[in-house]
Amino acid sequence: MTVTVRAPAKINLHLGVGAVREDGFHPLDTVYQAVSLYDDVSVSDSAVWSVEVEPVGDVDVAGVPLDESNIAIRAGRLLAEHHGVARRARISIAKGIPVAGGMAGGSADAAATLVALDRLWDLQTSDDDLLGLAAELGSDVPFALIGGTARGTGRGELVDPVEDVGTWWWVVVPDADGLATLSVYRAFDELAGSDVGPTPAAPDLLLAALAVADQDAFAAALRNDLAAPALMLRPDLRATATDVVAAGARTALLSGSGPTFLGLAADQEQALRVRGTLIDDGHRALVATGPVAGAHVVRYA
Missing domain, CATH: 3.30.230.10 (Ribosomal Protein S5; domain 2)
Structure with a gap:
């Protein structure tokens, strides 16, 4: 089986x-x-x-x-x-x-x-x-x-x-050259030095936006503390972020430790338009929506 x-x-x-x-x-x-x-x-x-x-x-x-x-x-x-x-x-x-x-x-x-x-x-x-x-x-x-x-x-x-009552649309822009997570965290330590405290920033504004599907508040609350160190290691990725916004996304967000960038779109139609523009500009781009279910069985054979 x-x-x-x-x-x-x-x-x-x-x-x-x-x-x-x-x-x-x-x-x-x-x-x-x-x-x-x-x-x-x-x-x-x-x-x-x-x-x-x-x-x-x-x-x-x-x-x-x-x-x-x-x-x-x-x-x-x-x-x-x-x-x-x-x-x-x-x-x-x-x-x-x-x-x-x-x-x-x-x-x-x-x-x-x-x-x-x-x-x-x-x-x-x-x-x-x-x-x-x-x-x-x-x-x-x-x-x-x-x-x-x-x-x-x-x-x-x-x-x-x-609680997340929204349906969120993303344009996913991968990069051919990966970034090692450990290297990004080391760069974070180098950049932050003694300025960073033991308690990470809390997502209060984001959680409030998710609970009511407020797109403006959601876009404004997106945050990634690893973006600066990732871009220090890969400054060429700044051009990708610029291209994502120029193509019509509401904002560009680094995914985790990178190097993938995410463009937030208002709906599926806008996501498809942004994806098309990015492909025309030479990027690989995918469209995804969330949230979706976690690991689940799809077939017994």
Whole structure:
């Protein structure tokens, strides 16, 4: 039998970052939103662990590891160890989320693998245990399970859904050259120095805008504390942000640690127009909407 689970990309509508903690992590206060770019993860029983990756459209998967360092295999091993079962799986990933783009494609794969193998092996893992395993794998993995719109605290792994009555449209502009998350955080520390405190900025204005779908207040409240360090490492990305706004987006927002930029559109029609203009200007551009559901089964075969 094969089980296929679909998991969404994430964006950070607000990403407040505090000073690095003693454990090496930065405290975060972030608002995640799941958007309609997906990876589909299919699992089936096998004598050995393996992973294969196929692109959806023009996604570049060259940088995705195909050995046991792949986070999907690590997720499968962790789930098997948690239940004390000696089982292995073949994992096939159809990747529609840009790689190394700040949209948590690897985290989506890990979350999808946890759900898919739980169903394949009928493990009946509790929601709390799944979230606990997800947090061991990475800060963004718990949100990939939950989806929707949610606030993340701690290092991002403590996730609570928030009220979001809007439907938000985004133009997603990936970049061919990835940005290493660790390098961006190091640049953040270099830029911020002693000026940054231990408590990250809270998203109060953004949460209020989400609760009433106020587009003006929403656009004004978008924030990413990693934008400045990312642009310090990749100053060429400033041109992308300029192009996104010039094409008609309400604002340009860096996705997570980058390098993907997001253009906020008023509706689907405007998003499609902005996408067309950016493509004419030589950019790769996609349209996505949010919030959407987290990891969920789409096929048993």
